[in-house]
Amino acid sequence: MLFSISVVEHMTSSGDVEAFFADSRRILKDGACSIHLIDLLTSDEPSPLQIERYRKYGDSFFKFFLPMTSEMYDDLRFRSCYCTNPDNVMHMWKKDTPASGDAFAEQQMTTLILAGFAK
Secondary structure: OEEEEOOHHHOOOHHHHHHHHHHHHHHOOOOOEEEEEEEEEEOOOOOHHHHHHHHHHHHHHOOOEEEOOOOOOHHHOOOHHHOOOOHHHHHHHHHHOHHHHHHHHHOEEEEEEEEEEEO
16 A cells, blocks of 8 residues: 655656655555545635646546545545645744745645555
């Protein structure tokens, strides 16, 4: 099993993301599980750039991994314990980095879960 929290979103290009998932697949046996929790800053109406970025995460991941069925990942549904940036931390960020305040006022941190089995 390979598991990451708050790693993938720090990669700067879609090539880096695809290389990460390719290397993840390389080190896993066929059928092994790979789960990644990815922090996303999003709003009710994500920008086209955000949508494209999120889509690339899934496109890259599913080149190397078969998706789990909903019954298999029922225990992976979002829970607040997965949140790496709870509201009190977001409040501190807004206070310490005023330039990001507008983004945090209109958007919320959430988690994208990619889970699958090595092809």
